[in-house]
Structures are given as structure tokens and as C-alpha cells.
Amino acid sequence: MSSPRSDILETAGRLFFSQGYTQTGINQLIDESGVARRTFYHHFESKEALGVAYLELAGTAWLASLRAAVAGRRSAGGAIQALFDHVQRFALDTSFRGCGILNLGAEFADLGNPVRVRVRETKLAQRNLVRELLQAFAVPVRIADQVSVLIEGAIALAAALADVAPIHSARDAALELLKNSQNETP
Amino acid sequence: MSSPRSDILETAGRLFFSQGYTQTGINQLIDESGVARRTFYHHFESKEALGVAYLELAGTAWLASLRAAVAGRRSAGGAIQALFDHVQRFALDTSFRGCGILNLGAEFADLGNPVRVRVRETKLAQRNLVRELLQAFAVPVRIADQVSVLIEGAIALAAALADVAPIHSARDAALELLKNSQNETP
DNA sequence: ACTCAAGTAGACAAGTCTGTCTACTTGAGG
């Protein structure tokens, strides 16, 4: 379904992620979307409104991809393995660009900014999703939250170093923390 | 020692961290530094060159603060505790602005960009510093690298959620991983 | 006393930014 609105969102997804929000101008946005300037402002009140809409789309897609990566796994260990495999694939596919959601949030200092609020909501949803996915295998919330931190650290540090090694460190740590928690309550 | 150069660097440190690189213009930079435009370009070839210089300064200061936080600790557990205490203090002091080094790197997509290269070098130095600080207490490199991922994840997720909880999750995970490694080789 | 680097103020170029505006076309529903 190619509509002007979805064309704009698709272009924004590509450009905001690869170039950053501030470095992407309305002009480039409408040129590459192939829509008229007027049409852009018909669908989005401002560039910032597009930023928020982009976050909604990117956040939903990212969470769905995490869910899909874990689908079909039969153990907590398998689920964790799948999560970090997915993170690694993502890091490699995007040439270590890091988390697009966090990167966008970094461009807005004010905690009350709508974009920043959306980032917070999305990352909260991500933490809750990891809790939910692991709770299915009786993994306690405490461990799930530790896995969330490891996922975030893996993406961030892998991007900074342009290297997958931190992702492997994170995966190993997560599996070890899981094993610990299983030994404590057998 | 107040010299034009250090005035500029000080201002850049403040503005790049709080507003971001792209959103900070040369005009604001020289206004708040109190130096003439010409003086700026006498000391720095371009805005990007200032970005690199800022990273050098901020990176050195951050690593020194990590080292200082651990100084005097007598056990691996104490050292890890101190690291995450420091991370928490930093997160609160900066109103969850996240890692200034990573935030700056996020504004440059090209892996070959001098700023991005500097970010890589700095984060590599950080990983090596954590290794060194923990190796003093016979903590294996494998565990030290896991702690590095946890530190990065703690800063990033705490910033995204505007909450210190991820820092506590990370600290607990680090201490548990440490305990594990000590039990394996007693 | 003279030189020269480093500082000052500020005009300027050439481009970019976001957002508004006029004027026109097109296609679907009543």
C-alpha cells in the first residue's frame, strides 16, 4: 500500500536511522519520498511530529522482531540465545549503527519532549516484552531485567566498537545468570 | 588557566553534551565562550575538529573518573560496587542524558569519520580500563568484559527510562557473575 | 623600539533550515 503518508514514513525510517534526525532535512525527506512539500505538512504538523510517528513505527517493528525471534523456542536458554542472535544479526545488518530509538532520543535533551517521552515508552515496552517472553519459561523478573540491560549494552557497545564481541559477552553473561537462577530454585 | 582554547573546549563540553553536536552552532559556541569568531578558527580547523578535541577531553575525564571511583577498593566486589555507584551518580547528576561519547558518535553515521573513530578508541580504552581495574583482583578478562557491557547497558537504559533501576539490575548481575567465577576457581 | 603571533569585532558569502503561501490538477462520492 503506497500512500503519500506511508512513503514519507518509510523515507523517514531510512533517513532518521542512517543520518540522524537533525541531519535529515525536510527537503531531503520530501525529495526522496516523492511527495510535495504541501502534502508533507498535510500529514504531519511538523518535523518533530514526524519524529514521533517514526518512533512509533520503528518501536513497534523492533518489538515485533524481538518477539518473532523468540517464537518457537522451547527453553529459557533457547529464548535468550535467540534474542542475542537477533541482536547480532541486527548489528551486522545495520553496520553497527546502534539502536535507532536511543539514537533519536539522544538528539533531544529535554526529558519532557514528545520524542523523548516516546523513547521512554518504547524502551519500557521493550523491557516488559523481555519480561513476558522469559516469564513463559518461568524466568524471574529480576533475571529478565538483567537480560534487558545486557541487550541494551550489547547493542550500544557493539556499535561503539564496531565489533560483535560485546554481543557474545552479553549472551554468555545472560545464559550464566539464567543458569544461576535455575540452580537456586530447582 | 583560562585561555581562549580552553574556554572554547569548556563551552563545547557543556553544549555538545547537553544539546548535541548538530544542534550546537558555531555562533552559540563563540558567544558563550566569549571569544572572537576568528579566534575559534585559529584554534580549531573546523567544527568537526572541535568535536574530536571534545571527545579526547571528555573521554580522558570519564576514564579518570572511573579509575578514581575504584581507587582504594580492596576486593573485586568492592570495585564493581564502586563502578556502578559512580554510574548512578553520573546518571543522576546529568539528568539521564546518557553517555556523551556515545551520543556524539550517534550523530555520525560513517564508521570512518574522525569523530566515530575517536569514539571507538575511547570505548576500547574504557573496556581495557575495566579489564585492568578488575585484573588487579584476579578477575578474569571474560568477566571484566561482561561488566563492561553491563556498564554501557546501565547508562543507556537508565537514560532511556529516566530511572536508576537498570543500574541496580546491572550491578546485581555483575556481582553475581563475579561470584560465579570465584566459585569455579577457588 | 620593533616585530610578530594572537587576540578583538563584525561584515559577508553561499548555502540550508522549517514552515507558509498561491495556484493548479485529479479522482471519488453524492
Next chain:
DNA sequence: CCTCAAGTAGACAGACTTGTCTACTTGAGT
């Protein structure tokens, strides 16, 4: 058939961007 929303192209305003330029001052070393 007629209307109206949604689309098109593109001019424009006004502010801002980085970086260069002229012209002047000041202070330290020889």
C-alpha cells in the same frame, strides 16, 4: 454533474548554518 478533499509544483520568508575576510589592538620577546 458538481463538489470537495487530497494531491501536485514551486515561490517565498526569515532565520540560521559554517567558514572566510578585512581591519584593528595588544602584549611579549629580541
